[in-house]
Amino acid sequence: xxxxxxxxxxxxxxxxxxxxxxxxxxxxxxxxxxxxxxxxxxxxxxxxxxxxxxxxxxxxxxxxxxxxxxxxxxxxxxxxxxxxxxxxxxxxxxxxxxxxxxxxxxxxxxxxxxxxxxxxxxxxxxxxxxxxxxx
Numbered sequence: 781x782x783x784x785x786x787x788x789x790x791x792x793x794x795x796x797x798x799x800x801x802x803x804x805x806x807x808x809x810x811x812x813x814x815x816x817x818x819x820x821x822x823x824x825x826x827x828x829x830x831x832x833x834x835x836x837x838x839x840x841x842x843x844x845x846x847x848x849x850x851x852x853x854x855x856x857x858x859x860x861x862x863x864x865x866x867x868x869x870x871x872x873x874x875x876x877x878x879x880x881x882x883x884x885x886x887x888x889x890x891x892x893x894x895x896x897x898x899x900x901x902x903x904x905x906x907x908x909x910x911x912x913x914x915x
Contacts, residue, residue: 798851805844
């Protein structure tokens with residue numbers, strides 16, 4: 781399993797915003813430059829993050845981007861899933877339909893489900909305030 785480049789960039793943009801003071805805004809050009817994200821790609825990501833309710837955007841001379849909620853209330857899982865959809869280490873962890881081995885009590889299915897649960901729990905329980913505190 782590998783998250784997309786888009787999700788990675790979204791996480792980096794959120795981490796950048798989490799480092800700002802409350803109510804402080806950042807220009808997307810600054811985020812793009814400091815996080816080495818192509819500006820056109822960042823524009824699409826910013827739109828998705830805004831629609832998902834993670835950030836506020838405003839235009840104009842005093843405009844910019846800021847977190848919509850405290851960094852401590854936004855998990856890595858939420859952002860990844862907003863960009864990439866549900867996390868799956870294997871197809872059978874989301875839907876057993878189409879897997880001919882599940883009916884045969886597949887020993888790998890249990891392993892994939894355990895791994896997925898651990899990964900999802902870790903991402904769910906890690907928020908951007910924790911990440912910023914470590915850097």
